[in-house]
Amino acid sequence: QVQLVESGGGLMQAGGSLRLSCAASGRTFGLYNVGWFRQAPGKEREFVAVNSRSGLTTIYADSVRGRFTISRDRVKNMVYLQMNSLTPEDTAVYYCAASTRWCTNNPDEYDSWGQGTQVTVSS
Numbered sequence: 001q002v003q004l005v006e007s008g009g010g011l012m013q014a015g016g017s018l019r020l021s022c023a024a025s026g027r028t029f030g031l032y033n034v035g036w037f038r039q040a041p042g043k044e045r046e047f048v049a050v051n052s053r054s055g056l057t058t059i060y061a062d063s064v065r066g067r068f069t070i071s072r073d074r075v076k077n078m079v080y081l082q083m084n085s086l087t088p089e090d091t092a093v094y095y096c097a098a099s100t101r102w103c104t105n106n107p108d109e110y111d112s113w114g115q116g117t118q119v120t121v122s123s
Helices: none
Strands: 003-007 010-013 018-025 033-039 046-051 058-060 068-073 078-083 092-099 117-122
Touching: 003 092, 018 033, 018 092, 018 117, 033 068, 033 078, 046 068, 046 078, 046 092, 058 068, 078 092
Parallel strands: 010 117
Antiparallel strands: 003 018, 018 078, 033 046, 033 092, 046 058, 068 078, 092 117
């Protein structure tokens, strides 16, 4: 397994941008697909985006496609989520997670999780 630590959350006005970071430790990080999920109060954890272990494939949830971008820096063992055109509906705790399953959107198929970072978007 890998250890994951998110950062970069905060309070933002609607229409603004934030970049979340996920730092990974472990020599085998390159073997994992890495995803971002979010969970709003009273709601289930929701898939946001995933990047394949090769880095060649990315998949987005319909709700964020065109606004969010997932990227990966293999040298630094970092994964990023650039979030643009934020809306209050994007308010949630955001988690990064690692999976050996190719580009899965099922949170049950992720092996490692970070502690989460809060993103709050005001109207």
